Amino acid sequence: MTDHLVLDEYEAGELSVEYDAEEPQEVLKWALERFSPRIAISEGGGAEGMAIIDMASRIRDDVRVFMMDTGRLPQETYDLVQKVQDRYGIRVEMLFPEASHVQGMVANHGPNLMYDSVDMRLLCCQVRKVLPLNKFLHEQLDAWVTGLRREQWASRAEVRKIEIDHDHFGIAKVNPLADWTKEEVWDYIKDNDVPYHELYDKGYTSIGCAPCTRPIEEGEDNRAGRWWWETNAPKECGIHCAIYTGGFEHELHALLGKNGHENGHVEESTPVLTMNDDGVVVNLEDAEHKVPSQ
Secondary structure (H helix, E strand, O other): OOOOOOOHHHHHHHHHHHHOOOOOHHHHHHHHHOOOEEEEOOOOOOOHHHHHHHHHHHHOOOEEEEEEEEOOOHHHHHHHHHHHHHHHHOOOEEEOOOHHHHHHHHHHHHOHHHOOOOHHHHHHHHHHHHHHHHHHHHOOEEEEEEEOOOOOOOOHOOOOEEEEEEOOOOEEEEEEEEEEEEOHHHHHHHHHOOOOOOHHHHHOOOOOOHHHHHOOOOOOOOOOEOOOOEEEEEEEOOOOOOEEEEEHHHHHHHOOOOOOOOOOOOOOOOOOOEEEOOOOOEEHHHEEOOOOOO
């Protein structure tokens, strides 16, 4: 597997310091000038991604945007894709999982395997999201732009605005909104009349696949609507941090075949650590799974 290593550790460290206090537009301007056309914005329905698309479109007219079509997205997400094209003239690049992988997974575990256990949920995320993303990043890009913010979740608290993505072949990862608050994101959207996902108006605060996302209740954390039937499990799918439990790697190997995972490799039984809502580090073994009411 060939690493891109478009930034070395020294340069990445210098850039992360230089741009840490800069506005998102300045970070985007640098990134787009440095990496175009091998840089693209990741948008999955989040308000952050839409704010970034709006900013980037004011800097260049050749901005690339991609989204993972897992096959389980809500209709409102596809409506948002159309809004991006209508508003900005950007044809979103849709990434799809390998049909044979999805077919094998569903044949073995059923269409709603995500509700059976944490391992099965992570397997579904890996097949539908992580592997297609890995392939795209490896083959198409030298840098990608995300809407990660430090306040979103404990696993994102140390995100830098410019960093090397060691989980994705050493390409550059740009997080221009890393130090923004949720309020700042929405202020930008309102002030600039940026289109956003319709589910936000229905109580959703984090948007993913339809079976795995719900509106939050009053007083709940903004990520509580994702995989809400799990307790002390990582509120991540593996896109932004490698998640290996020791329990689902064999399933992936079986689905992908002996030589089918070059761009979506799975390490052997790497233990997972995460934090619960109190900031306490826990093992995935401590996670609780509850069958959600349908």
